[in-house]
Amino acid sequence: SVWGYDSDNGPDHWHENYPMAKGDKQSPIEINSKDVQHDSSLGPWHASYDPGAAKTILNNGRTCRVVFDDTFDRSVLRGGPLTGAYRLRQLHLHWGSSDDHGSEHVIDGVKYAAELHMVHWNPKHGNFAGALKQPDGVAVVGIFLKVSGKYSRILQGIDNIKTKGKEAPFQHFDPSILFPKSRDYWTYHGSFTTPPCEECITWILLREPIEVSSDQMAKLRSLSKNGENEPVNPLVDNWRPPQPVKGRVVRSSFK
Numbered sequence: 196s197v198w199g200y201d202s203d204n205g206p207d208h209w210h211e212n213y214p215m216a217k218g219d220k221q222s223p224i225e226i227n228s229k230d231v232q233h234d235s236s237l238g239p240w241h242a243s244y245d246p247g248a249a250k251t252i253l254n255n256g257r258t259c260r261v262v263f264d265d266t267f268d269r270s271v272l273r274g275g276p277l278t279g280a281y282r283l284r285q286l287h288l289h290w291g292s293s294d295d296h297g298s299e300h301v302i303d304g305v306k307y308a309a310e311l312h313m314v315h316w317n318p319k320h321g322n323f324a325g326a327l328k329q330p331d332g333v334a335v336v337g338i339f340l341k342v343s344g345k346y347s348r349i350l351q352g353i354d355n356i357k358t359k360g361k362e363a364p365f366q367h368f369d370p371s372i373l374f375p376k377s378r379d380y381w382t383y384h385g386s387f388t389t390p391p392c393e394e395c396i397t398w399i400l401l402r403e404p405i406e407v408s409s410d411q412m413a414k415l416r417s418l419s420k421n422g423e424n425e426p427v428n429p430l431v432d433n434w435r436p437p438q439p440v441k442g443r444v445v446r447s448s449f450k
């Protein structure tokens with residue numbers, strides 16, 4: 196059966212079809228500040244995104260995803276732990292059924308309501324499929340979402356992609372508006388948090404969460420896993436729980 200987040204096809208079953216899921220460098224992980232090592236050589240990261248690169252927003256029954264034109268160095272991430280410029284390919288989210296959980300990474304025991312992932316790949320590996328096979332192939336910026344009274348539009352296009360398979364134009368969108376004020380981050384080497392669970396990711400997790408309103412979270416939770424004329428199956432709890440750290444060191448750009 197196709198992988199998902201239910202009891203019969205969820206994270207504990209993924210290794211049956213994707214053996215990497217039981218690897219030594221899996222994501223997400225729990226980050227404990229006492230084990231983090233500050234690395235003064237970690238410089239700031241820089242994103243230079245072209246709003247014109249945004250193409251569409253879609254619901255693939257597993258997450259809500261915005262895709263970008265990554266046929267050339269149009270929207271790139273560089274600096275921080277990275278060597279060279281990584282191309283922005285897509286962004287998506289993981290969220291819970293209530294505000295007290297939903298993020299994939301857990302920070303000092305804190306689970307956020309959602310976690311936004313901006314997926315970039317290293318063009319020196321030719322294409323995304325090739326980059327998946329390389330330890331320095333992919334870089335993901337992870338941003339935590341915290342629910343507060345403050346109103347902010349995370350992804351305005353959610354209304355038109357209620358059910359699985361729905362796709363809508365999503366243009367003139369600069370994802371940099373999603374970044375918090377502080378650029379402080381943790382970084383470690385890990386994997387996709389979804390199948391195929393390839394261990395090709397340099398994770399850059401931003402310390403400062405962004406704030407969204409509870410009605411924005413409710414809109415996210417109003418997405419459905421099912422297709423248009425199928426029984427309603429809410430798309431919630433599409434997060435993988437923390438995986439074994441197995442001796443990896445998490446470094447921070449801040450003291």
Ligand SMILES: C[C@@H](NC(=O)c1ccc(Cl)c(S(N)(=O)=O)c1)c1ccccc1O
Pocket residue numbers: 255257258260287312314333335386387388389390391396
């Ligand atoms: C749910 C969706 N996963 C991604 O799009 C995805 C892609 C790259 C990364 Cl790096 C990540 S992550 N979470 O590690 O940042 C997630 C998905 C995965 C596989 C097949 C279909 C499908 O829809």
Ligand SMILES: [Zn+2]
Pocket residue numbers: 287288289312388
């Ligand atoms: Zn993700």
